[in-house]
Amino acid sequence: MSGVEAGLPGMDDAVRTAFRRLLLSLADSKRILGIRYSDWLLGAPSIEAGIAASSMAQDEWGHARLLYASLKDFGDDPVALEHDRQAAEYASMEALDAPFDDWARVIAGAVVVDGALAVALRAVAEGGYEPIEGRISKMLGEEAFHRSLAEAWFRRLAGSEEGARRLKGAVEEWLAPTLRVLAPDDEGHRVLAAAGLTLPAAELRARLAERVSPLLELLSVEMPEPLGLDDWDEGRGRGPGHPAEEAVERARGDLNRALFVE
Amino acid sequence: MVELTTRSPGGVTLPVVEAPRPEDALPKRVTSHASGGRDLWSDPMEEAPGDPEASVIELLHEVLDPELPISLVDLGLIYGVEFDEGRVRVDLTFTATACPCMEFIREDVKDRLTRERWVEAVEIREVWNPPWTRERITRRGREQLRTMGVGV
Numbered sequence: 001m002s003g004v005e006a007g008l009p010g011m012d013d014a015v016r017t018a019f020r021r022l023l024l025s026l027a028d029s030k031r032i033l034g035i036r037y038s039d040w041l042l043g044a045p046s047i048e049a050g051i052a053a054s055s056m057a058q059d060e061w062g063h064a065r066l067l068y069a070s071l072k073d074f075g076d077d078p079v080a081l082e083h084d085r086q087a088a089e090y091a092s093m094e095a096l097d098a099p100f101d102d103w104a105r106v107i108a109g110a111v112v113v114d115g116a117l118a119v120a121l122r123a124v125a126e127g128g129y130e131p132i133e134g135r136i137s138k139m140l141g142e143e144a145f146h147r148s149l150a151e152a153w154f155r156r157l158a159g160s161e162e163g164a165r166r167l168k169g170a171v172e173e174w175l176a177p178t179l180r181v182l183a184p185d186d187e188g189h190r191v192l193a194a195a196g197l198t199l200p201a202a203e204l205r206a207r208l209a210e211r212v213s214p215l216l217e218l219l220s221v222e223m224p225e226p227l228g229l230d231d232w233d234e235g236r237g238r239g240p241g242h243p244a245e246e247a248v249e250r251a252r253g254d255l256n257r258a259l260f261v262e
Numbered sequence: 263m264v265e266l267t268t269r270s271p272g273g274v275t276l277p278v279v280e281a282p283r284p285e286d287a288l289p290k291r292v293t294s295h296a297s298g299g300r301d302l303w304s305d306p307m308e309e310a311p312g313d314p315e316a317s318v319i320e321l322l323h324e325v326l327d328p329e330l331p332i333s334l335v336d337l338g339l340i341y342g343v344e345f346d347e348g349r350v351r352v353d354l355t356f357t358a359t360a361c362p363c364m365e366f367i368r369e370d371v372k373d374r375l376t377r378e379r380w381v382e383a384v385e386i387r388e389v390w391n392p393p394w395t396r397e398r399i400t401r402r403g404r405e406q407l408r409t410m411g412v413g414v
Contacts, residue, residue, distance in 0.1 A: 062360025066390070134391025138359055141393060 015195045018188035020074045027067035028092040034060030063139045087248040091236040095174035108170035110150035116182040118143045127197040158218040179226035299326035310380035314345040328363040338398025348382035
């Protein structure tokens with residue numbers, strides 16, 4: 001059975017547009033997050049930490065691949081999505097626009113960004129859209145390892161003054177924009193939630209809060225309100241800007257274009 | 263269609279997405295590898311089998327996972343097999359979404375099956391529903407892993 005038979009034809013245009021936006025946002029975020037993790041394969045605080053970053057990078061690209069492929073049912077060409085888009089077209093989360101400067105940012109990103117992506121994916125899986133349910137449950141199984149690693153490191157870093165200071169800087173910068181992407185107060189998200197394909201914004205925010213609050217407490221940080229929609233790019237489902245060109249060149253595989261093999 | 267496992271209704275397969283190949287790209291198959299237990303593969307069958315789907319599964323018992331020396335069938339990766347006038351379709355999954363051996367596994371399955379004169383074409387469908395877990399490893403697979411000191 002193809003995904004098209006599984007439900008898209010009956011889908012209202014507005015729902016379909018919003019669902020495509022969500023899946024592309026998840027795919028692009030995972031694509032760029034993989035690059036940000038991969039920067040720390042070497043040079044992490046320990047060899048084991050670097051290997052974990054490398055495994056997480058690999059998982060993120062595996063998830064991105066499956067999500068891009070699922071967009072075929074929406075009329076997209078997954079190859080073009082992966083290899084032919086400009087940076088300004090990427091819908092990845094703002095927190096991923098620049099590289100993670102240090103290990104504290106890797107861990108804050110794993111907690112806030114990877115955590116928000118897991119919350120969003122779980123909500124989609126619960127929505128019961130058959131063509132991707134199985135894929136998402138496989139992804140969430142892999143994400144469980146990211147979570148336990150990230151939370152253990154977060155607690156460890158939060159125990160030192162310098163670690164806590166750096167974590168705090170990152171989470172305070174990223175929480176509000178990430179909350180907005182996860183659960184925007186816009187029409188697209190409302191129709192998608194009304195169709196049961198994700199959860200209402202307030203519920204998604206509550207789920208992320210439940211997940212990260214015990215960690216934020218260690219830093220005396222509270223969950224912020226999400227950003228408003230003044231500078232919201234409704235088409236991409238994120239704020240202005242885009243991931244740095246260098247990351248997109250790697251995501252597209254520009255330098256290896258002539259070397260692609262079967 | 264031979265189903266090796268109970269699939270939830272509406273199990274969905276995923277198209278294989280290949281990277282774009284410019285005109286001047288490297289030739290296909292620039293690498294070769296010796297995994298998949300190739301040295302243990304049996305000779306092609308003399309005659310076309312009466313039950314081709316059962317035979318395909320037997321042949322896939324000869325194809326080993328590139329990392330763990332047990333068969334793809336015993337590892338629980340094969341979800342179903344269909345045979346229709348020389349064309350074989352194999353539904354399979356991978357242990358991880360970014361399994362580093364995806365290409366090797368696809369290549370091994372195709373190479374083993376197309377050794378047979380009665381197999382004209384092999385189509386591999388990637389399936390993720392239900393997701394693979396260690397519970398899918400067969401009893402025989404577990405025993406083989408145990409004798410190699412791998413606990414499951």
